Amino acid sequence: MNFTAHNIQLDNGSFTKPDAMLMSDHPCTISTRKILNLVFPSNKKNYRVVDLGCLEGGYTVxxxxxxxxTLGLEVREESIACCNYVKENLDLPNLNFVKDTAWNLDKYGPYDAAFCCGLFYHFDNPKAFLEKLARNTKKLLILETHFATPLDNGVKEFNLEPMNVHEGLPGRWxxxxxxxxxxxxREKxxxxxxxxxxxFWIQKEYLLGLIYDLGFTTVFEQxxxxxxxxxxxxxxxxxxxxxxxxxGIRDM
Structure with missing residues (x-):
């Protein structure tokens, strides 16, 4: 298996990418656990969480x-092969993976929580995607993503285009x-x-506003x-x- 990033310890004691930080110790993993425990403090088996564009399944695990x-959605052949390898080598009956584009998330929902890390900034119509995701997410949205700013910060580093408006929101291509x-x-x-x-990377302030407008009335940056x-x-x-x-957290 060709793991590019996710170092997962399997049941036999081996590691999927020994030269990388363990996924269990990753700062994003630790932060995600905190939010999930805060919103769902007990009876976790009663809640469904989707990991969108899950790559090699590290966060899903x-x-x-x-x-x-837990369901991980991943579209690329090499990556889903890594996910399936992980599932075969871990005793986690509640761990599931599907090979599909994240745009088809509604086929497998609804979800109590959605985890979207490193995917959202790869869409050309991010507002439409977030609208679909919101319709299928009952309680909690965790969105780890790049964003745009009208300042010059990061523009050269990422070779971003000048500020523009797309789907009614300001941002950069x-x-x-x-x-x-x-x-x-492209598949590779x-x-x-x-x-x-x-x-299209949405300007941060308008991304926060969009999350709120989609019904997640408690919104903050972690x-x-x-x-x-x-x-x-x-x-x-x-x-x-x-x-x-x-x-983003819905009031229920």
């Missing part, structure tokens, strides 16, 4: 270990790959979009993944990374 009924690439070439680009050659050196790392890393974790 960690959520399943908490006791949730990001080019994923040459539109003339064959499907076979496991860290890029699947179909669209360019993606920063504890920067701990323990939060002040220093937020000052040095955050401004140009153009990336954050946004939480």
């Amino acid at each position: 960690e959520i399943a270990k908490m006791g949730f009924d 990001y080019y994923e790959f040459d539109k003339n690439l064959s499907f076979e070439e 680009m496991r860290w890029a979009s699947y179909e669209n050659d360019k993606s 920063f504890d993944s920067y701990a323990p050196n939060m002040g220093e790392d937020l000052n040095k890393r955050y401004p140009n990374s153009l990336r954050g974790t946004f939480i």
